[in-house]
Amino acid sequence: MAKKQTTLKGLGPRYGIKIRKQFTQVHHLMKQKRKCPECGGPVIREAVGIWACKKCGLKIAGTAYDVKL
Template identity: 65%
Template sequence: MLKKGGSLIGFGAKYGIKHRKKFTQVHVTLKAKRKCPECGSLKFGRRAVGIWECKKCGYKVAGTAFDVAV
């Protein structure tokens, strides 16, 4: 059984464990803390699908939808 209070709030048993586990994996990857390749701060995050930006220095890079490979 999955823990309560995680990223699966609102997902009932009707979605199936396979889809809930995949959603959790994607959500954890998306929300992970990342270091900016330019300035090194931890304020590097996703601006939009495929666009990653540092909130401190303004450095932008294109990556994949849920993760960035710099």
Template identity: 65%
Template sequence: MAKGKKSLKGLGARYGIKIRKQYTKIHLQLKEKRACPECGSKTFGRDAVGIWSCKKCSFKIAGTAYDVKV
């Protein structure tokens, strides 16, 4: 069996391959580890849509829904 990209469970064979690939791409981008722009800690994550914060230094920033561009 060839190694490929990590796929997500939960969608099964529904919705078509194009939608599943888009969902996988967005979900992996959303869940990746990020460093805080202030303190450099890896505890930087999304609180709500467009709101990103660091749990260590309480730094908050507004960004896009699935990623933050600093």
């Protein structure tokens, strides 16, 4: 029996396996914990490509789903 993945729970058997695997990779990437390069506080995504530190307020331009420092 295949191991169930909680990330794909809402999609069911729709959309095809390739799209569901891509969605899973992006979802896991976005949910990772990130640290601010200046203060070490948590970094959150404000918009596509804009990331901000919750502690010091530093804004970083990155990619859509990750911060590339």
